[in-house]
Amino acid sequence: MVEALVLILVCFCSEFCTSTDIITSTQYIKDSETIVSIGQIFKLGFFTPVNSTNRYVGILCNVSVVTPVWVANRNKPLNDSSGIVTISEDGNLVILNGQKEIIWSSNVSNPVANSSAQLLDTGNLNLRDNSSRQIIWESFQHPSDSFLQKMTIGTDAKTQESTLLTSWKSPLNPSVGTFSVGVEPLNIPQLFVRNGSHPYWRSGPWNGQIFIGVPSMDSSYLNGFNLVDDKEETISLTYNYPSDQSYLLYLHLNSEGLLQQKIWWFGGKEEWEVGCSAIEHECDVYGKCGPFGSCNSLESPICTCLRGFEPKHMNEWSRGNWSGGCIRKTPLRCERNNSVNDVGKKDGFLKLQAMKVPDFAELSSATIEDNCGSLCLNNCSCIAYSYYIGIGCMQWSGSLLDIQRLPSSGVDLYIRVAYSELGNTFCLLYHLVVNYAPILTLKKIKNTYPLFLCV
Ligand SMILES: *[C@@H]1O[C@H](CO)[C@@H](O)[C@H](O)[C@H]1NC(C)=O
Ligand SMILES: *[C@@H]1O[C@H](CO)[C@@H](O)[C@H](O)[C@H]1NC(C)=O
Ligand SMILES: *[C@@H]1O[C@H](CO)[C@@H](O)[C@H](O)[C@H]1NC(C)=O
Ligand SMILES: *[C@@H]1O[C@H](CO)[C@@H](O)[C@H](O)[C@H]1NC(C)=O
Ligand SMILES: *[C@@H]1O[C@H](CO)[C@@H](O)[C@H](O)[C@H]1NC(C)=O
Ligand SMILES: *[C@@H]1O[C@H](CO)[C@@H](O)[C@H](O)[C@H]1NC(C)=O
Ligand SMILES: *[C@@H]1O[C@H](CO)[C@@H](O)[C@H](O)[C@H]1NC(C)=O
Ligand SMILES: *[C@@H]1O[C@H](CO)[C@@H](O)[C@H](O)[C@H]1NC(C)=O
Ligand SMILES: *[C@@H]1O[C@H](CO)[C@@H](O)[C@H](O)[C@H]1NC(C)=O
Ligand SMILES: *[C@@H]1O[C@H](CO)[C@@H](O)[C@H](O)[C@H]1NC(C)=O
Numbered sequence: 001m002v003e004a005l006v007l008i009l010v011c012f013c014s015e016f017c018t019s020t021d022i023i024t025s026t027q028y029i030k031d032s033e034t035i036v037s038i039g040q041i042f043k044l045g046f047f048t049p050v051n052s053t054n055r056y057v058g059i060l061c062n063v064s065v066v067t068p069v070w071v072a073n074r075n076k077p078l079n080d081s082s083g084i085v086t087i088s089e090d091g092n093l094v095i096l097n098g099q100k101e102i103i104w105s106s107n108v109s110n111p112v113a114n115s116s117a118q119l120l121d122t123g124n125l126n127l128r129d130n131s132s133r134q135i136i137w138e139s140f141q142h143p144s145d146s147f148l149q150k151m152t153i154g155t156d157a158k159t160q161e162s163t164l165l166t167s168w169k170s171p172l173n174p175s176v177g178t179f180s181v182g183v184e185p186l187n188i189p190q191l192f193v194r195n196g197s198h199p200y201w202r203s204g205p206w207n208g209q210i211f212i213g214v215p216s217m218d219s220s221y222l223n224g225f226n227l228v229d230d231k232e233e234t235i236s237l238t239y240n241y242p243s244d245q246s247y248l249l250y251l252h253l254n255s256e257g258l259l260q261q262k263i264w265w266f267g268g269k270e271e272w273e274v275g276c277s278a279i280e281h282e283c284d285v286y287g288k289c290g291p292f293g294s295c296n297s298l299e300s301p302i303c304t305c306l307r308g309f310e311p312k313h314m315n316e317w318s319r320g321n322w323s324g325g326c327i328r329k330t331p332l333r334c335e336r337n338n339s340v341n342d343v344g345k346k347d348g349f350l351k352l353q354a355m356k357v358p359d360f361a362e363l364s365s366a367t368i369e370d371n372c373g374s375l376c377l378n379n380c381s382c383i384a385y386s387y388y389i390g391i392g393c394m395q396w397s398g399s400l401l402d403i404q405r406l407p408s409s410g411v412d413l414y415i416r417v418a419y420s421e422l423g424n425t426f427c428l429l430y431h432l433v434v435n436y437a438p439i440l441t442l443k444k445i446k447n448t449y450p451l452f453l454c455v
Contacts, residue, residue: 023093023117028086031055036062039121041248042069046083049172054078056174057085057095057104059123059139061248064270069123069146069250070139071174073104091115093127093137106137123148144174147181147239147251149224154236155185168255179257185235187362188391189227193259193278199286200257201278202402204356207390213356215408216276249275283404286359290325291399294352298407306400307350308417325399330418334380345419349373349385354410357386358400366393373414383416 019036020027023044029035034045043062046055050066054077058068072085073095082098088105091112095104106127114130125139140151143165147153155162167179179200184192191203191211204213206227211217217225224241228234241249248264261275282288282302283295289303290312296302303317305326311317313324333347364385366372372393376382384396388411400415 021119023085023087025087025089028084030084031081035119037119037121037123041121042119042123044085044119044125046078046081049174052172055081055083057083058144058174059119059125061123061264063248063264065272067264067272068144068174069148069252070125070144074144074168075175076103078103087115087117091127091129091136093117093125108137110136112136122150124151144168145253147253149239149241149250152236152238153181154183154234156234157185165253167253167257170255173255177255179253179255181253181259183227183235183237185229187360188394189229189235189237190359191237193253193257195257199359199402201259201284202286202359203278205361205388205391205394207388209390212388212391212409212411213404213406214278215406215410216280287323287402289322289403291401292326292328292403293322294355294403294405296405298405306352306403306415308415308421325401328417330420332380332383332416332418347377347416347418348422349377349414350417350422352405352413352415354406354408355386355413356402356404356406357388357394357411357413358384358396359402360398361386361394361396363391364393364395369393376414376416384414386411386413 019034021035021037023029023035029045031046034043036043040062042059044059045057047058047060047066047068048055056068056074056077057072059070061067061069078095078097080098083103084096086094086096088094088102091114092108093106094102097103108127112129112131115127115136116130117125117127119125122140126135127137128134129136140148141163143151143153143163145165145167147165153163153165162182164180164182167177168174169177178196179193181191181193184190188205190205190213192199193201202213203211205211206229210225224239226238226240228236228238239251246266247268248266250262251259252262253259257279259278261277263273263275265273279285281297283297289295292306292309293303294306296304301320303322305311308329309326310329311324312327316324333345364372364375366375366387369387372385372387372395375393376385376395379395381397382395383398384400386394388394403413
């Protein structure tokens with residue numbers, strides 16, 4: 001009797017107690033089995049999405065709700081439970097179906113005879129060469145739809161290769177959907193969600209600590225991003241929130257293109273809580289109000305033309321179709337032929353406060369705020385500027401797109417308009433040189449720097 005019990009325990013244990021975090025060519029896993037990271041935070045195994053019959057291999061959070069944060073055979077599901085995950089003869093991590101056909105492979109081209117895969121507590125699956133201990137492949141470099149802490153997404157400027165998150169097609173289909181998230185290095189780094197090639201959401205520029213177009217990043221909640229831009233080769237973003245084991249937190253791009261923070265409290269409600277979301281309001285959708293339109297989530301209608309601008313297509317605009325945007329009411333001085341009447345009627349800037357700055361900012365060489373404005377005014381192709389500590393002097397040409405009046409935080413944005421559009425609040429350049437001093441107060445100025453004032 002006792003012997004039988006011991007025997008049962010031994011059998012039971014050999015199947016369930018010897019949990020490991022490693023897969024090797026001999027120590028492979030079958031459909032019903034998992035490997036578990038050493039701190040039991042993540043596991044790797046087979047799963048079926050809700051309402052689906054397909055089997056996928058993924059890395060899942062070790063919580064009571066099936067939560068895949070990475071999927072191997074996204075585009076090639078198994079149709080039964082005969083699959084295994086193992087190391088192939090050439091050292092690759094592979095998924096085989098019941099017929100021993102390769103369904104998925106880590107596809108490392110340099111074959112190594114001896115390798116093993118280990119699942120870490122970060123959720124990263126590492127494939128290592130046993131003899132050199134070198135990592136030859138890792139799941140963090142091939143993300144699915146989840147941005148886990150310590151993971152890095154980025155762009156290699158030389159090869160133009162990007163590490164992106166890609167959404168699922170639908171909640172029941174992990175194959176690659178239309179949405180992606182990536183860091184884009186053009187001029188000043190920004191985080192983008194794209195729908196195919198179209199921008200769907202934009203973070204605004206990185207200021208060295210946060211993305212300045214995301215109000216919720218001002219709170220400590222979203223601190224933990226770190227962006228490294230070596231200006232020549234790579235730009236990379238890491239998410240590293242200090243964690244204290246009482247919760248699990250990651251960013252998830254769902255199949256509708258929403259980038260959301262998801263939190264699981266251990267010992268809590270046994271469900272995922274959604275924290276901040278990239279798109280909290282319609283105004284957060286890229287280019288909602290079209291060129292030269294500005295979005296304000298606290299107003300109705302949400303879209304208005306920037307001051308000095310009017311709707312391009314009045315009928316569409318008043319119907320709530322804002323995509324056509326706005327056009328300038330009065331041409332800038334630069335755009336007109338110089339005539340006698342123009343003397344002293346130099347363009348000026350309107351100051352807009354608490355703004356999400358437009359897309360396509362260019363960095364100017366100006367090192368102080370006053371210079372930023374004067375350089376812009378004296379350059380006909382410059383139509384707006386903003387000076388922000390941590391970034392410097394941003395200038396825009398062409399058209400201004402994806403502007404928002406933010407409910408909190410935001411920056412000062414200066415828009416160039418014709419002299420006649422300058423209302424009560426405007427900014428003019430004062431300078432010693434007569435040419436640059438369109439109006440009054442010459443005598444007040446003694447220094448040789450151009451001075452930029454808003455009155
Ligand atoms: C799964 O199917 C049920 C019943 O058809 C439906 O109510 C539910 O919304 C489905 N879930 C998903 C995630 O599609
Ligand atoms: C997963 O977490 C549970 C607690 O939620 C724990 O009891 C279990 O040992 C962990 N490991 C596995 C493989 O489920
Ligand atoms: C499952 O897939 C295998 C190939 O991987 C195929 O031969 C088989 O017919 C499929 N079975 C079903 C029920 O679709
Ligand atoms: C691996 O390579 C094969 C052949 O080049 C390709 O069909 C397959 O999609 C690749 N798999 C992955 C996961 O990249
Ligand atoms: C694999 O490594 C083991 C020791 O870790 C060694 O004994 C064996 O010869 C190696 N096999 C190959 C093919 O290199
Ligand atoms: C490779 O290393 C792992 C872990 O150290 C070990 O379990 C496995 O047997 C090794 N594989 C070979 C082929 O030696
Ligand atoms: C994404 O793009 C597709 C195809 O252009 C479109 O049908 C869909 O409405 C877009 N989704 C969103 C949320 O904009
Ligand atoms: C919205 O207006 C644009 C012109 O600005 C037009 O091309 C487009 O068809 C309109 N869309 C709808 C849904 O009416
Ligand atoms: C500006 O000058 C050009 C030729 O220099 C002339 O063709 C054009 O009509 C003028 N435009 C206006 C608005 O005066
Ligand atoms: C004028 O501004 C444009 C756009 O901001 C910029 O590309 C160009 O280099 C500037 N020209 C000069 C001479 O500063």
